[in-house]
Amino acid sequence: MKKIWIWNHYATEMYKVKGGRHYWFAENLQKIGYDVTIFCANTYHYTEEYIDTGRKKYVTNMINNIPFVFVKTKLSTENGLDRIMNMVVFFYNIFAVAKEYIKENGTPDFILASSVHPLTMVAGIKVAKRLNIPCICEIRDLWPEAIFKFNKLKEESLLGKLLIKGEHWIYKNADALIFTKEGDTDYIKERKWDVAQGGEVNLDKAYYINNGLDIEEFNRAISENMLDDKDLETEKFNITYIGTIRPVNNVGNILDAAKHLKDDPNFQFLIYGDGNQREMLEKRIVEEDITNVKIKGFIEKKYIPYILSKSSVNILNYSNTQYNWSRGNSSNKLFEYMASGKPIISTVSMGYSIIEKYKCGLELETGSHDELAEAIIKVKELSPSKYEELSRNAKNGAEYFDFKVHTQKLLEIIESL
Template sequence: MTKNIWILNHYGTNMYRDQAGRHYWFAENLRKLGAKPTIFCASTFHNSNGKIDIGADKYASEQVNDIPFVFVKTPDYKGNGRSRIWNMVSFYRNLFPVARHYAKRVGKPDVILASSVHPLTLIAGMKIAKKWGIPCVCEIRDLWPESIVAYGALKKNSILARLLYQGEKWIYKKADKLLFTMEGGKDYIVDQGWNQEKGGPIDLNKVHHINNGVDLETFEYNKEFHTVDDEDLNNENVFKVVYTGSIRKANNVRKMVEAAEYLQFKGHPNIQLLIYGDGTERAELETYCQYRELQNIKFKGFVEKNKIPYILSRSDLNIMHFEQNSLKRYGASLNKLFEYFASGNPTISDCEFGYDLIQKYQCGMVIDNANAKLLAEMIIHFSSMPKAEYSVYCNNARVAAQDYDFTRLTGKLANLLGVETTDRPMVQTGSETEER
């Protein structure tokens, strides 16, 4: 029976601060199964100037809610330039002495879960695991370099891209198991021609999938105890359409502004768009709304994560947006989507993903690459929908949230890592029966 589990996640420091997130919730639920998870992460916070002060040492360790975090010393960085690359390299290099020293203190792990974003964490996990003769599960949360190529930052046939693809193939070959957050991980390997059936080195039988999800217990707690005093959000006389997330060029919130403009022009004063989040495009879009005298859209600014559940619970419809690129065919693993499900309200999306969950659960409407007019017409459709029909979408959203509750997802991970779970009862929730 696997007991000691080391989770390597460079950017897990944010989970320590927020007491939330994929690996935090995995660790929380693994402890309930009798396992002893430890999260290794950088001493710096991602997209923030904050850091964990560890002095002259190589690392520091702290516990939050009985979950041990090990902070590996890494230098400060800003943006995506050389300083960030050096931060990645430093995390990789320092993991080895930190692992040796920490193992002397508390004992060696039985299995390592090494999680990307960047591949150096995966390589470190495999090397450490090989030295101690234990398995390493490589978790792929981002396709490198495919993501860089898809967003146009790297040419697919460049020398650097070819080297990175070869490195990616090597990792997939050497990993004891592969765990993709996106459901189309196997499709990606097949498309690259790396599977054994096409003469490649990778056995598809070791490829697994566990998506992101939502901790429903935490969601419900935050919804009740972290409320927002917002007269627009609490207005029962309008149909509220909510977007939560960044407001940057890649998020294309401008399309939502244009949809609001169409709604106002067509005369739908009962519909209100509420945008929660911040980013580089916010000021420009607010200025545009003022210039066009749009009364049906408001930018609410940044809010703490623990207030998102309450905000979503007060919405009538949620908006999902994703930039069109080649990655979408492999599926989505967007945290926001599962929070939308947990709200128990329908979701509309302008991007059809492979293995699309909104379509699978019939908890909203998807029109691929929808323009502002189509987005507005979807909003009108839901705002005028009969109550009985609307309730079906709401119920389906709750079913989706139950299926992607981290209690359930951790059961899948425990089986993958070799943690004994046979003492847990089988329950029926949502679309399938699983251990819980």
């Protein structure tokens, strides 16, 4: 039985909700005979909640036969120094935790080290080299590019240059690379790090496995986790957004689009989520008398399938300026939207477009509020057969992002090593 360690600093949330990328990888790998353990922080991201490790550097707990190893680190309730210390302490402790865990459970055959932050991958490569085993590095967000894009750090700064150097070291030294966006290898080519341009990164070891979902669980949740909400039972045309309410999501754009349609009582906008712009948007709704929008706030993940089953069209709403969409999209909600079997409107036109590939919705050129309003009207006025075609395409397309399919892709990578 092959042993696989999955390292993801933030997989603590997957333990809590019994789902998510690495939970589903572990679940499916175990079904075919692999021994999988997930290592994560003992803290929950942006909260004061944590799993007590006492005086130990780690504790282990089992959920649905999946062992989770909680590595002791510091609380981090917001971005800034606390979050940096949270990452650094996790990085420092995981070396000792790996050594101790091997004494009791044996040496793994593979390490899958996953970002978001790169220190987890650095630790994975270093430990794997000591153990003389392969390390697969999974890049779920391009750091430090994302930091530069949000103007949190200048690329030309000393720290910026050090981060880029560390990123290059990871790509060079990993035994395999997994990217969650199809076009992320374009970034390596842009940097001229690939072998074809005289660099040191062999793109033959780079693979693409996007995010996705457990479709069987998604469909079961529709009937098992129903939400008592009269707005979901209405005969109105429900335009639904689920996600974070922060600048990159540009949710204010949805409010502006709603104002174009407020004279038609058949339209209803439902916004589920929370974030640092929620209060500002709620204030706008009152002050600007936007009567066709309801901000529902945070919603437990288990209710999302039912909510989407009651939608008429789902909105992927993003800023066109605060992120590079040319390499594709790995947003979890995209695949939940698809699995709901409802048309999707994206306010950005993306490279490697999944919506275009599976013909399940519309992508807008500018993403302006008036263009969004026009797109909503267009979907509402579709013939029943055309609407059903988009819906069917969405549902069929989601099948390619089921984690049973993704696990087979991961197995091919493992077997190649």
